Amino acid sequence: MMKIQIQQLGSAALYGTAGFCIFLMLLNRLLILMPDSKGKAPIILTTFVLIVGGGAVFGFFFHTLPWVLAPLALLFLILLGEVRRSFIRRSCAGTGPVNTTPHTMDIRNPITTTDLIVHRYELPCPKWNGTPLRIVQITDLHVHLNLPLEYYQKVIAVAEEAQPDIAIFTGDFISNLNALAKLRQVLRPIGRLETYAVLGNHDYWTNPDSVGAVIRESKIHLLSDESVSLQVGTQKLIVTGYDYPWGTKQKSISHQDNGILHIVLSHTPDNIYRLSESSADLVFSGHYHAGQIRVPMLGSIVVPSVYGRRFDHGHFVINDTHLFVASGIGAANPPVRIYCQPDIFVVDIVPQKKD
Numbered sequence: 001m002m003k004i005q006i007q008q009l010g011s012a013a014l015y016g017t018a019g020f021c022i023f024l025m026l027l028n029r030l031l032i033l034m035p036d037s038k039g040k041a042p043i044i045l046t047t048f049v050l051i052v053g054g055g056a057v058f059g060f061f062f063h064t065l066p067w068v069l070a071p072l073a074l075l076f077l078i079l080l081g082e083v084r085r086s087f088i089r090r091s092c093a094g095t096g097p098v099n100t101t102p103h104t105m106d107i108r109n110p111i112t113t114t115d116l117i118v119h120r121y122e123l124p125c126p127k128w129n130g131t132p133l134r135i136v137q138i139t140d141l142h143v144h145l146n147l148p149l150e151y152y153q154k155v156i157a158v159a160e161e162a163q164p165d166i167a168i169f170t171g172d173f174i175s176n177l178n179a180l181a182k183l184r185q186v187l188r189p190i191g192r193l194e195t196y197a198v199l200g201n202h203d204y205w206t207n208p209d210s211v212g213a214v215i216r217e218s219k220i221h222l223l224s225d226e227s228v229s230l231q232v233g234t235q236k237l238i239v240t241g242y243d244y245p246w247g248t249k250q251k252s253i254s255h256q257d258n259g260i261l262h263i264v265l266s267h268t269p270d271n272i273y274r275l276s277e278s279s280a281d282l283v284f285s286g287h288y289h290a291g292q293i294r295v296p297m298l299g300s301i302v303v304p305s306v307y308g309r310r311f312d313h314g315h316f317v318i319n320d321t322h323l324f325v326a327s328g329i330g331a332a333n334p335p336v337r338i339y340c341q342p343d344i345f346v347v348d349i350v351p352q353k354k355d
């Protein structure tokens with residue numbers, strides 16, 4: 001009797017675990033990409049109960065050898081997928097930050113919602129011959145009524161302290177229209193030469209016209225599927241704001257490399273393979289919040305990407321295009337980060353040394 005119960009419980013656990021993995025795949029690639037609405041949370045919860053709970057119940061009643069092979073095979077395939085992901089991630093890993101300040105992550109303090117850090121990268125670039133060009137990236141502010149205004153103001157002050165030549169905001173300024181007035185109190189130009197922005201999916205889901213108006217009123221150059229050129233000393237660079245897939249139309253981007261440094265702002269890093277075939281040299285993205293909830297030693301769990309956790313955070317190089325994916329400042333509902341510090345990226349573009 002006891003043996004049968006253990007088999008039943010083991011089978012239920014196997015089916016439940018396999019169901020949880022399927023749920024995470026659906027959540028990352030489908031459910032979390034649905035526009036925010038009152039029905040979104042119940043749909044996610046119902047999917048969880050049906051797949052994980054239903055799987056566990058199924059496993060409890062069908063626990064003989066042929067039946068447990070199915071979840072075992074699935075878990076094995078998922079393990080192979082993780083090995084493949086880790087191999088691809090390693091093959092396109094860029095250099096790490098040259099410094100991170102302040103480094104405050106402490107295992108005893110899991111709530112990291114406002115523990116802001118700054119990652120500074122140094123990027124030798126064959127297309128840059130002038131004095132170092134400093135770019136500061138702020139992404140996913142998700143200005144929220146439940147977080148103090150002082151936190152967002154500190155973020156802007158820290159970004160200003162870095163004295164960037166160019167500052168960029170890569171989308172998701174708010175999650176709810178009720179935070180628009182607060183956003184207006186936060187935004188201002190940061191870059192010495194220019195401050196650019198693109199919208200994110202949450203901006204499109206709330207009201208892109210209202211968010212866009214606040215950005216423009218704040219003297220920040222909003223790029224909506226468009227490119228501009230900027231003169232920096234004797235050199236020129238091109239900056240593109242790439243809205244796809246969140247905007248209303250798909251931007252066609254130049255595939256011709258004319259030797260001019262081309263910087264692209266794309267809210268989601270999921271565009272990277274498309275952009276790496278264009279003339280883009282650097283792509284700045286956010287969107288993933290580095291998972292928002294991370295498990296020590298394991299990392300992110302839920303990342304809204306068709307590539308899963310492949311590009312969840314950091315610097316990557318794909319076909320010679322450099323991708324920077326910042327964790328961002330705020331958090332989607334609930335506005336909480338666990339073992340996942342908000343960050344600002346500072347990227348110094350320096351001339352590449354000739355051999």
Ligand SMILES: [Fe+2]
Nearest residue numbers: 140172287332
């Ligand atoms: Fe976001």
